[in-house]
Structure formats: structure tokens, C-alpha cells
Amino acid sequence: MVNRRLSHLSRRSVLGAGLFVGSSMLLKACGQSQTSTPAPEGEEAAASAEGEGGAIGGSVSAVAYPGIWEEAHREVVASQVKTNQDIDATIVPMLANDQVAQLIAAPDNPPFDVCLLDEGPFRAAPREDILQPFPVDMSPSFANLFPDFQGGEEVWGPTVAVTAIGIGYNADRYESAPAAWEEFWNPENAGRIGLVTMNSSLGTAFMVEVAKRFGGSEADIEVAFERIQELLPNVAAVAPSPGALATLLQQGEVDIAPVYMNAVLSLQDAGLNMGWAIPEGGSVGIRATMSIVKNPQASVEAAAAYIDTVISAEAQNVLAASPYFFGPTNSEVQLSGPFEELFSTDPQDFISQLIYLDWDTINLNRPEWIERFNREVAV
Amino acid sequence: MQAKALLKAGRGWALVFPLTLFLMIFYLAPIVLMVITSLSQAGETEGLSWSQYAEFFGDGFNLKVLWDTVWLGTQTTIVCLLLGYPLALLHSRTRPGNWRSILTFLIVLPLLTSAVVRTFAWIVILGRQGVINSALLSLSIIEEPLRLLSTHHGVIAALSQIQMPLMILPLIASMARLDPNLEAASASLGSPAWRTFWRITFPLTLPGIIAGSMLVFSASVSSFVTPSVIGGGRLMFMPMYIYQQAVSLFNYPFAATISTVLLITVLAVVTLLSSLGSLTRSYTRT
Numbered sequence: 001m002v003n004r005r006l007s008h009l010s011r012r013s014v015l016g017a018g019l020f021v022g023s024s025m026l027l028k029a030c031g032q033s034q035t036s037t038p039a040p041e042g043e044e045a046a047a048s049a050e051g052e053g054g055a056i057g058g059s060v061s062a063v064a065y066p067g068i069w070e071e072a073h074r075e076v077v078a079s080q081v082k083t084n085q086d087i088d089a090t091i092v093p094m095l096a097n098d099q100v101a102q103l104i105a106a107p108d109n110p111p112f113d114v115c116l117l118d119e120g121p122f123r124a125a126p127r128e129d130i131l132q133p134f135p136v137d138m139s140p141s142f143a144n145l146f147p148d149f150q151g152g153e154e155v156w157g158p159t160v161a162v163t164a165i166g167i168g169y170n171a172d173r174y175e176s177a178p179a180a181w182e183e184f185w186n187p188e189n190a191g192r193i194g195l196v197t198m199n200s201s202l203g204t205a206f207m208v209e210v211a212k213r214f215g216g217s218e219a220d221i222e223v224a225f226e227r228i229q230e231l232l233p234n235v236a237a238v239a240p241s242p243g244a245l246a247t248l249l250q251q252g253e254v255d256i257a258p259v260y261m262n263a264v265l266s267l268q269d270a271g272l273n274m275g276w277a278i279p280e281g282g283s284v285g286i287r288a289t290m291s292i293v294k295n296p297q298a299s300v301e302a303a304a305a306y307i308d309t310v311i312s313a314e315a316q317n318v319l320a321a322s323p324y325f326f327g328p329t330n331s332e333v334q335l336s337g338p339f340e341e342l343f344s345t346d347p348q349d350f351i352s353q354l355i356y357l358d359w360d361t362i363n364l365n366r367p368e369w370i371e372r373f374n375r376e377v378a379v
Numbered sequence: 380m381q382a383k384a385l386l387k388a389g390r391g392w393a394l395v396f397p398l399t400l401f402l403m404i405f406y407l408a409p410i411v412l413m414v415i416t417s418l419s420q421a422g423e424t425e426g427l428s429w430s431q432y433a434e435f436f437g438d439g440f441n442l443k444v445l446w447d448t449v450w451l452g453t454q455t456t457i458v459c460l461l462l463g464y465p466l467a468l469l470h471s472r473t474r475p476g477n478w479r480s481i482l483t484f485l486i487v488l489p490l491l492t493s494a495v496v497r498t499f500a501w502i503v504i505l506g507r508q509g510v511i512n513s514a515l516l517s518l519s520i521i522e523e524p525l526r527l528l529s530t531h532h533g534v535i536a537a538l539s540q541i542q543m544p545l546m547i548l549p550l551i552a553s554m555a556r557l558d559p560n561l562e563a564a565s566a567s568l569g570s571p572a573w574r575t576f577w578r579i580t581f582p583l584t585l586p587g588i589i590a591g592s593m594l595v596f597s598a599s600v601s602s603f604v605t606p607s608v609i610g611g612g613r614l615m616f617m618p619m620y621i622y623q624q625a626v627s628l629f630n631y632p633f634a635a636t637i638s639t640v641l642l643i644t645v646l647a648v649v650t651l652l653s654s655l656g657s658l659t660r661s662y663t664r665t
């Protein structure tokens with residue numbers, strides 16, 4: 001049956017199908033080359049930048065972490081940069097380490113123009129090889145950033161958001177908020193604990209904080225490993241990424257876990273009965289930095305305008321509110337809602353209440369710690 | 380005559396040339412590069428060496444990850460075969476028509492949604508407050524929710540459902556080639572149904588079983604999303620291990636080594652299965 005039908009295929013139909021496939025691929029390739037056409041460079045770009053208040057135009061592709069970051073940057077930043085500067089922004093969802101890997105693999109032809117890295121990967125990456133210094137003079141909002149968030153002397157790029165790490169919990173199961181990281185070792189929580197691997201900043205920061213609570217430091221987290229061994233029988237799940245951990249909390253698979261504040265607040269916002277508590281001793285702040293890569297496809301003007309939008313008070317006022325809840329880095333932002341309840345309306349108070357870790361020290365041992373953690377939690 | 384045949388063969392080769400070129404550049408070359416990377420040494424040392432492989436096989440953790448992965452693939456293949464074979468048989472026994480079309484549609488249906496979506500659906504099914512646990516709890520069969528997520532068995536359940544079409548489709552193809560007269564002859568000669576099945580149907584559909592097993596096995600041991608989402612961070616399989624070494628730790632030589640080991644393992648299993656296939660061909664001919 002099948003054979004007979006096959007032999008009926010005429011030369012004409014085969015040729016026709018071939019032509020169809022070939023031409024559609026060609027069309028697709030044309031479309032792609034069009035979208036990846038670099039934004040006006042040189043004279044044209046300079047001319048448009050010179051025009052007082054004139055829009056920059058062109059396009060830029062910028063990374064955001066998958067999930068809430070991607071959504072926020074697509075909905076808020078991309079639309080603002082389109083309205084204000086007529087720049088078409090494409091948001092590429094990608095984790096920090098993946099970005100560094102891709103930039104190292106193709107430094108001459110990077111797959112995106114603006115990268116987003118949090119402290120650990122940022123401090124560990126070969127910055128001189130993959131990033132270019134941030135053109136401060138192209139960014140009117142840069143001066144409004146808190147001094148600590150202006151990227152130090154090297155200025156590879158500004159800190160665009162601070163996310164706080166604390167204890168996320170299922171409010172149906174807890175009458176009052178868990179007070180400290182030590183609560184994880186409370187026998188009442190057996191079988192309800194969620195953790196995340198040390199591959200993420202969240203997992204690493206949690207382990208360092210545990211170490212500090214039990215006498216260790218950024219340089220030595222041996223005590224945290226010992227404590228985790230004790231905890232393992234009571235752990236319900238070890239998530240491979242912070243996003244997966246938030247899903248487990250949302251699904252009721254785990255009832256208590258170290259999580260980012262904005263992950264829990266957006267679940268709350270969606271109607272789930274979740275809580276987030278600042279642990280005793282303070283909440284760790286993770287600073288996320290945006291930089292322009294070396295050899296970008298987009299013009300530096302467009303890339304800088306994109307980053308400038310992310311750090312503008314206009315964008316950060318929206319990003320710090322429902323449903324995104326990103327910690328601001330621009331001093332002109334007004335905080336409200338959960339930020340007001342947990343911290344203050346003044347962003348200065350928010351950022352000064354957070355603890356910042358010494359990632360340069362952490363990075364010295366981080367690869368070994370990641371491997372060790374994965375081995376020790378493996379069943 | 381011979382020259383003509385040669386010319387004919389030459390024309391055949393010319394036609395596959397574009398594909399050959401494509402595969403050489405985008406498939407063979409990266410694999411060769413990967414193998415070379417796996418033979419390079421960590422750090423700045425020049426030259427090729429087996430040190431990465433010695434490291435891999437010298438560490439019990441790595442061997443366990445390899446074994447867990449192969450075992451996962453084997454179990455998934457067996458589950459797919461046991462559940463898929465009856466369905467394929469039913470499909471081939473259904474007269475062509477509406478019912479058969481519906482069956483075909485149902486069998487192919489999982490392929491029409493992405494593996495990621497199907498994986499997340501399994502979280503809803505296997506979760507502590509998921510479909511299975513709530514059903515068992517409400518029937519008072521269990522008192523505490525069972526742990527199904529983040530377990531080896533949970534991964535097998537999800538993977539089996541996701542890879543099932545890869546098993547069933549080759550089975551259906553091999554059953555379509557089965558001459559129904561052979562079964563009728565066996566029955567008319569007095570064979571009970573089970574003997575007809577074991578002596579006639581099963582051996583003649585072995586090529587389908589082997590083809591399906593190869594597909595399911597290689598797809599399972601190399602799947603990434605399902606084992607990491609359903610299995611979580613405590614179950615380590617080769618694909619996740621490769622990702623971690625390459626992307627989190629930037630240890631490309633070792634990642635290449637693990638990849639090469641996985642590739643060779645899959646090739647070995649596929650070769651084993653296809654040699655079984657040639658055995659059955661000689662069996663069906665006699």
C-alpha cells in the first residue's frame with residue numbers, strides 16, 4: 001500500500017515540494033537577516049543622538065532571567081524604551097551562567113547586546129573580554145542611582161535591581177512567620193523543607209548565611225555542609241533552580257524554603273496564601289548588574305538607552321510595585337505595599353537594611369562547593 | 380553493464396551529497412571537536428591525554444550517575460514496551476475506519492504538545508496535593524500524601540508517557556507487515572492463543588520492538604527537562620551532569636568527557652539491540 005503510493009509520487013510533485021521547502025527557508029533566512037540588521041551606526045546614529053530630545057531608534061536585544069524578570073522587562077522596560085526612544089527591544093530569557101558561557105563562546109558575535117548578571121557570575125566572569133565599560137554620559141538616570149550601585153571605579157554597568165533573600169513559607173501552615181534560618185532545623189518542619197542547588201546565587205547565598213549563623217564565613221562554609229547533612233532527611237525537595245523552587249512552594253510540595261522576596265510577593269499577588277520573612281540577622285541582597293557586551297550588534301547608544309530605561313525612576317517605580325516587586329536602585333523611587341510593611345517607603349532604608357556578601361571571596365571556592373553540594377545531596 | 384551500475388550508484392551518491400555535507404559540518408565536526416576537547420587536559424597543559432576519562436571512571440559518583448542514567452533508560456523502555464505493545468496490538472486489530480483513526484490520533488497526541496508542557500502536567504499529577512495523592516487520600520487508602528515527585532519512579536512515569544509514541548509507532552508499523560493468515564493458520568492447526576502469540580506474533584513483531592526500544596532508550600537517557608523538573612536536584616543523570624559541568628562550572632573538558640561517555644554508551648546499547656535485530660531476521664527467514 002505504502003509502496004504503491006510512494007511510486008506514484010511524480011517528479012513534478014517532488015520538485016514542487018522541494019521548491020516550496022527551499023523557497024520558504026530562503027524567505028525565513030531573509031526575514032532573520034532583516035531582524036538582525038545592526039541598528040544605524042556611525043554617522044546616522046550620531047546624528048540622531050545629537051538631535052536634542054530626538055529618539056535614538058534602532059533595535060537592541062537584552063537578556064532577562066526567565067520568569068518574572070523576563071515578563072517585567074518585556075512589559076515595562078521594552079514598552080517604555082519604545083515609547084521614549086523608539087527602540088525595538090527583544091528580550092532574551094537566559095540565566096546568568098548561560099549568558100557568560102555564550103559570551104565566552106562567541107565574543108566577536110555575541111547573541112545579545114545587553115547582559116544581566118548577578119554578583120556571583122558577574123564577579124567571576126572575565127569582564128574585560130566580554131563586556132565594555134558603561135558609557136555613563138549617555139545615561140541621564142545614572143546620576144540618580146545610589147552611589148554603591150554605580151558599578152564602582154570600573155563601571156562595567158549599573159546595578160539595576162536588588163532582590164532580597166528571605167524565608168518563604170506557606171501561610172496556611174504557619175501561624176506566625178519563621179524567625180530565623182535555624183527554623184529549618186526545627187523538627188516541626190521535617191518533610192516540608194525546600195532547598196535549591198548551589199548553582200544559583202540563591203542557593204549559594206543561603207549556604208553562606210547558614211555557615212555564618214553557625215560560625216562560618218564567606219571563606220569557609222564547612223559547617224553549613226555539616227548542617228545540611230543533618231537536614232537532608234527532612235528535606236522534601238532540592239530544586240535545580242530558584243524558579244523551580246518557587247513552583248514547588250506554590251504547589252504545596254514544600255512549605256518553607258529560602259526564596260527571593262519578589263518571587264513570593266508575586267505569588268501572593270496572584271492570590272496564594274504565602275508569606276516571606278526577613279530572617280534574624282537580616283536579609284541578603286543580591287545585586288543584578290546590566291552591561292553592554294563587547295562587539296554588540298546594536299548601537300552602543302541603543303544599548304545604553306535600554307539600560308538607562310531600566311535604571312530610570314519611571315521604570316523602577318513600576319518594577320518595584322505589584323506584580324513585580326523588584327528592589328529599586330534609583331534613589332528617586334517611592335516604595336509602597338509590601339516594601340513599606342517589610343522595610344520602608346524610602347529605598348535608602350531598604351537597601352541599607354540588606355546584607356551584601358563578599359562574592360570575590362565566595363567565588364574562590366564556589367565551583368568546588370557546587371560540586372560538593374550536588375554530590376552530597378544526591379540520593 | 381558494470382560501468383552502468385557504477386554510474387547509477389554514483390548518481391545515488393551525488394543526490395545524498397548535500398545531506399552528507401550538512402551532516403559533516405553540523406554533526407560530525409562538532410562530535411569530533413567534542414571528543415578532542417574531552418582528550419585535552421584541564422588547565423593550561425598542552426597535548427592530549429586520557430586523564431579526564433581516568434578521572435571519570437575513577438570516581439564512584441560518576442559511575443553511579445552513568446548507571447542511574449542507563450537504568451532509567453532501561454526501565455522507561457520496559458514500561459513503554461509493556462504498556463505500548465497491547466495498545467499497538469489493539470490498533471492493528473481494529474478495522475480501518477473511525478475507531479482506528481481515533482486510536483491513531485490518541486497515540487500521536489502526546490507528540491503534539493511540547494515535552495515541557497507535559498512535564499509540568501506531571502507535577503500537577505504527582506504532587507503532594509496532586510491528582511493521585513488527593514484521590515488516594517479521599518478514598519482513605521493512605522493517610523499521608525505519598526512522595527511521588529523528586530523520586531526515580533516519578534521520573535520513569537513521566538518519561539514513559541512522554542516517550543510512549545516512539546515505542547508504539549514502530550510497533551504498529553511492524554504489526555501492519557504481519558500477515559494475518561499466519562495467525563489464522565496457527566489457530567486452525569490447534570495452537571492456543573498464547574502459543575500463537577509467542578511463536579508467531581511476538582517473533583514477527585520483534586523488529587518493531589527493537590526499533591521502538593532503541594528510540595525510547597536513547598531519547599530517555601538524553602532527556603534533560605523531564606528528569607530535572609520531576610526528579611529535582613537530588614537525582615543526577617548524565618544530561619544534567621553535562622550541563623552543570625559545562626555551564627555552571629565552565630569545565631569544558633570534563634563536560635566533553637561525560638558527553639562522550641554517554642554517546643558511546645548509547646551507541647553500545649543501540650548496536651546491541653540492532654544485533655538482536657539481525658538475529659531475529661535470520662529467525663523469521665527460517
